[in-house]
Amino acid sequence: MIFLPIVALVLGFLLVYRFSIPSAWADYAAIAILAGFDALIGAVRARMEGQFDEAVFLSGFFVNMGLAMLLSYIGDKLGVDLYLAVVVALGIRIFTNLGRIRGLFVRARLAAHRARHASPSH
Numbered sequence: 001m002i003f004l005p006i007v008a009l010v011l012g013f014l015l016v017y018r019f020s021i022p023s024a025w026a027d028y029a030a031i032a033i034l035a036g037f038d039a040l041i042g043a044v045r046a047r048m049e050g051q052f053d054e055a056v057f058l059s060g061f062f063v064n065m066g067l068a069m070l071l072s073y074i075g076d077k078l079g080v081d082l083y084l085a086v087v088v089a090l091g092i093r094i095f096t097n098l099g100r101i102r103g104l105f106v107r108a109r110l111a112a113h114r115a116r117h118a119s120p121s122h
Contacts (some may be wrong), residue, residue, distance in 0.1 A: 028069045031086055035068035041097045048104045106111045
């Protein structure tokens with residue numbers, strides 16, 4: 001679990017430190033951020049399901065970001081809006097994972113509520 005805090009530290013530093021990216025890279029950076037957000041939401045879901053694996057998260061985080069940027073770049077060079085496919089695919093994954101997180105959260109709250117209000121049988 002040591003890599004996750006290091007990644008968080010680096011990302012936090014990058015968010016606080018004022019830097020700018022060239023405008024030509026802005027679209028690719030936006031796609032990379034969306035891919036990173038997808039990986040984070042997936043990690044939350046996996047954690048709630050008890051299936052979180054740090055190596056899977058880290059590899060997925062960076063590989064998905066790189067692949068999303070690469071597809072966007074290739075599409076840009078070919079004159080095809082491949083970034084739309086990336087946005088749709090990641091959007092579907094994000095909302096699917098959020099739906100599963102919501103379901104897990106509601107079930108856990110409902111189970112806790114039932115456990116608190118269960119009357120002992122005599």
